[in-house]
Amino acid sequence: MKTVKIIGVPEHFNFPWHLAMEEGAFEERGIDLQWTDVPEGTGKMCQMLQEGSADLAIILTEGIVKSVVEGNPVKIVQKYIESPLLWGIHVGAKSKYKDIKDLKNTKAAISRYGSGSHLMAYVHAQNNQWNTQKLEFEVIHNLDGAVTALTQGTADYFMWEHFTTKPLVDQGVFRRIGDCPTPWPCFVIAATDQFLMAHRNTLGHILEVINLYTEEFKSIPSIDRNLSNAYEQKLEDIKEWLSITAWSQSQLHANTLLEVQEKLKALGLIEKVVPKEKILY
CATH class of the missing domain: 3.40.190.10 (Periplasmic binding protein-like II)
Known part of the structure; x- marks a missing residue:
């Protein structure tokens, strides 16, 4: 069993991961996926990836792009949420x-x-x-x-x-x-360079599983009620959130990455725009 440490915010966006873990979908592939909630959000998660205390993160696009441009040895391996936050x-x-x-x-x-x-x-x-x-x-x-x-x-x-x-x-x-x-897709899946070098096949299995779950997520019977209970949200709020949220199963487009970098540079938040190969897996 391969142990993989994954981090994300304790929010409704990440419910597909918890569902897949509860149903043993990763274990079936020989993966012990260990989830840690990070209520402090993206800044803290960037730090954890850099320190090597996490292998994967479900993280805000603009935050991880800034962190990688500044030298964090991490790559975006896929979009997670297509819609804006x-x-x-x-x-x-x-x-x-x-x-x-x-x-x-x-x-x-x-x-x-x-x-x-x-x-x-x-x-x-x-x-x-x-x-x-x-x-x-x-x-x-x-x-x-x-x-x-x-x-x-x-x-x-x-x-x-x-x-x-x-x-x-x-x-x-x-x-x-x-x-x-946000002017772009809001959440991506990021992995440390160290993890990518050593466990490329494991990553492939993880993405296959989560993509199956996110593709079918909205059509799961009573998913709105389950989300409402799990996150103590009103049912009508969850329904509204589901109606404006779209998951993704593909990589972030190079043009979108350029748009994010150019916006961050124009705002004085990064000093330079780097080639897509530095950021995208």
């Missing part, structure tokens, strides 16, 4: 800010530098023609940290996946004042 823009329930324009020159809560919440704050600022040089950040590590920061006023707004944060909006902890979709 819908980033909700949140303020504390008692915040004085009512509108997106009110957030100009205020402080954003981010899980860590290089994370999606950090990078998308730049995309959002550019969308609103704000000066991205003036962005300020408060590192809050995870969702609990964001609740504390927005409630106590150490940060002014927080960008996180719309449906993951919706229970906090429903409970009156956050107010959502807008959304910002």
Whole structure:
């Protein structure tokens, strides 16, 4: 049995992996897939891949591209989610800010530098023609940290996946004042160069299994109810999320990768655009 360490966020996007593991689909191929939830998100996962404490990650496209350009020995092996990620823009329930324009020159809560919440704050600022040089950040590590920061006023707004944060909006902890979709497919599967060199066949088996599950995922009977229960989300929210989410079974297109790199470079988040071979497996 080959042990493979895989990491991802504890969110509904990754339910196909847990389903496949529960049903023994990887074990049937001789693979002991060991999943670790990383609530801190993409910045932390990039660090874990670099340190070698994980072999594979389900990770945000823009975050892993930035990390690889900066020297992380990792490759994108496949797209995972084809559709954009819908980033909700949140303020504390008692915040004085009512509108997106009110957030100009205020402080954003981010899980860590290089994370999606950090990078998308730049995309959002550019969308609103704000000066991205003036962005300020408060590192809050995870969702609990964001609740504390927005409630106590150490940060002014927080960008996180719309449906993951919706229970906090429903409970009156956050107010959502807008959304910002990613301009590209949001999640990819990434692997360390070390893993790719040593276990190419194992990776092939893992991708075959997960692609079978994601192809059929939406047609599984009562999948919406299962997701609702597993992630403590309202059924109508899960149905809406499923309707706008598409999984992928193919590699990230070179043109899309170039678009991501050019956007990050224009925002001053990477210094150079590298050839696709440096990033794509």
